[in-house]
Amino acid sequence: MSNIFNFSAGPSSLPASVMERARHEFRDYGGLGVSVMEISHRSHEFIEIAERAEADLRELLDLNDDYYVLFLHGGASMQFAMVPLNLAGISDTADYVDTGSWSTKAIIEAKRLTRVNIAATSRDHDYDRVPGFRDWRLSKSARYVHLTSNETIGGVQFHEFPDTGDVPLVADMSSDFLSRPVDARRFGLIYAGAQKNVGPAGLCIVVIRKDLCGKDREHTPSLLSYGVLAQHKSMFNTPPTYNWYLASLVLDWLKREGGLQAMEIRNRRKAEKLYAAIDRSDLYHSPVQRSHRSIMNVPFTLSESELEDRFLEVAKTRGLLNLKGHRSVGGMRASLYNAIDEAAVDALIEHMESFEKTTR
Template sequence: MKVQVNRTYNFNAGPSALPITVLEKAQQELIDFRGTGMSVMELSHRSKPYEEVHNQAIDSLRELLSIPDNYEVLFLQGGASLQFSMIPMNFLQPGKQAAYVMTGSWSEKAFTEAKLFGEVYHSASTKEGKYRSIPKVEELQFKNEDAYLHITSNNTIYGTQWKEYPNTGEVPLIADMSSDILSKPIDVSKFALIYAGAQKNLGPSGVTVVIIRKDLLAQANTNIPTMLKYGTHAKNNSLYNTPPTFGIYMLGEVLNWARELGGLKAISELNDKKANLIYDAIDSSNGFYIGHAEKDSRSLMNITFNLKTEELEKRFLAQAKLEGFVGVNGHRSVGGCRVSTYNAVPFEACKAFSEFMIQFQKENN
C-alpha cells in the first residue's frame, strides 16, 4: 500500500527542492538498481552499470546546455567554495592579475580566496548600494592581459541576477553559476569556465559541476597538488578518485526530468511565471513589501524582500511557517525574507505563497 506523504512548500535556498518524480524513482531503485541487486550507492565506480550512469549524466548536461565539443564536463567535490581556490591556483599565473566583479557575499569569498594566490582587483562593485543591482556590462573594468574575469551569475543572499553577460574577448570569462545554472538558456561559448554546486537546480549537495574550455585547461599551472588540477579530472573522466556516485545518479535523473519538461526554454518560461507571482505581490503592495533588488537586476531564483516594519516581518515569518512555507527567512547575514524558486519548486507553491502574501497584507495593513 502506498503511504500518503504530505509535501511541504519548500523554498529553501540550498539544499533545495528536488522534483518529486525524481525522488520517487530514486526510492524505487534504492535497494535494487536496475537489476544489479545493489543500490547505486553500493556499486563500484569502476563498474559498467555505474559507468553508464556517469556518462549519461555528462551527455545529458551537454545536450541541455548545448555545450560545445571543445569543453570538458567534470564532476568534482568541495562545492563552489573549493572552486574559489582551485580557479586561481590553476589559472592565476605569476605576473598576471585577475579581475572580480563584486555583486554579493559569494563573490567576496571568491575574491578573498584568490588573493592568497596572486594579484586580484575589483572589476566593478555594487557593494556601496548594498548589492541591490548588477553592474552594467559597459561599467566593467578589465585588461586584455588579465588571467581571467570572474562573475557570480546569481546572488542568492541579495536576490540579484545577471541578465546580460559581458563579451571579454581574449580574457577568459569565469562564472559561478551555482544558483541559476539550468534555469534558462545560456551561450556556453561566452565562458572559459562555468562552475556550479549541484544543490540548487542540478541535484543534491555533494556534486560540483565544472564546464571548462580545453584551451584554458591546457594553460593551467602544473606545480599544484594532483587532486586540485582540473587536468587530473579531465584525463580521468572525473573518476580519478571515487566520485559522489549517488549524487551524480540523482543529477542525471534531474537532467532527465528537465528534458521531459521541454528543456531550458520551457523551464525558463515557467521560472518567469513563478517569480512574477511573487514580484507582483511585492509591487502591488504599496510599500507593505519592499523588494531588495532593483527591478532590472531581480533574480528569478531568489526573491528577497522586507516588510515595512520589523514587527510585521517577524509576524509574517512566523505565520508563513505555520502555513507550511519552509525556508522563507532571509540569509542570516542580512535578515529579511527570501523565497527561492528554483526549477523544482512547483508553480502551485509559488501561487500559494503569493496568495498568502496578499492575504497577510489585507489582515495587517
C-alpha cells in the first residue's frame, strides 16, 4: 500500500490518517457499538459531528455569520440547477464565464432555467487560459456571475477573482476548494463537490450568503431550495451522514496540518516541481498558459502520443496510478489534491525522466 501513489482526479485520495481513523471507528463509533452510518442523523452523536464539521469549515474559511454552510446531496452537478433555480427567474439573466468542460456543463444546465449571457469564453484558445477580466462583457442586470475556479479536466485555474460589485459572484470550486486561502466574503455563493479535497463523492458543500437564501421560485422543490435547506440545517431529509462524517475527519485533519495557508504552500511546491519537470523536457508538454496553470490538476501531453500507453503501463508497475487524462481531451493528468504527498510528485517526476531517457 505504501508504494501506491494515486493521482485520480476524483473521487481521489483521502489523507491516510483520516482513512485509518475511519477504519478504527467503522464498527464502533465513540463506544456506541455501532457505526456512524447506523445511527440517526437526529441523534446527538451525529449532530455533534455535523456541528463540528461546520465549525471547522467556518474556522478554515474564516467565515462570518453572514453565511450559511450547507452539506447537501447531489454532487456539484446538482448545483448547476440549484443556482439558477434559487437566484434567478426564468426571464432574468445570469452571466457565465466559460473556461472549459465544467463551466460548459454548468451553462448547459442553467440555459434550461434562465437566460444565460456568456460574459467571456476561452473556447477559441482551446481553453488554455482564463479570459482577461477587462474583456468580460457582464450584463447590466445579471442576477449573478458564475465561474469555475478550477477546471478539473483542462487544468486552468483562477489565481485571482474579479470584482463584480453588487452582483453576487458564484463559484464552482469543486476541484480547488480548501486547497488555498480564499476570501469567501467576495462570493455570494461557493459550491464544491466533496470528492477532491473534502471526502467521498455525493456530498456537496455550499457556502451561501444569507441574503441570497429564500428567494427561490414558487415551484422550486423543497429539496432544491437553499432557504428550506438552511432552515433545516441541511436535514430537510436524511442527509448523506457517512460522507458528512468523513468530511468532518478531513476538516479536522486540515486544521491540524496548519489550515489553508499551509495547504497552499504545500500545493504550490508540488505543482511547481511538476511543471518545472514538464517544461525542461522535450517529451512532455503543458497545454495551459503558464499564468493560468492549475496547482491541483496538471494535464500534460507526450510529443509522441503513441508512447502514452507505454508511459501509463510503466507508471503502473511503479505504483503510479490514475494518470490517464480525461477521455474528452486525452493525454495525461496528475491531480495533486491536498492528500497527495510531495513524495508522490517526486516519484512521478522520476518516472517521467527515466521514461524520457529510455525513449531517446
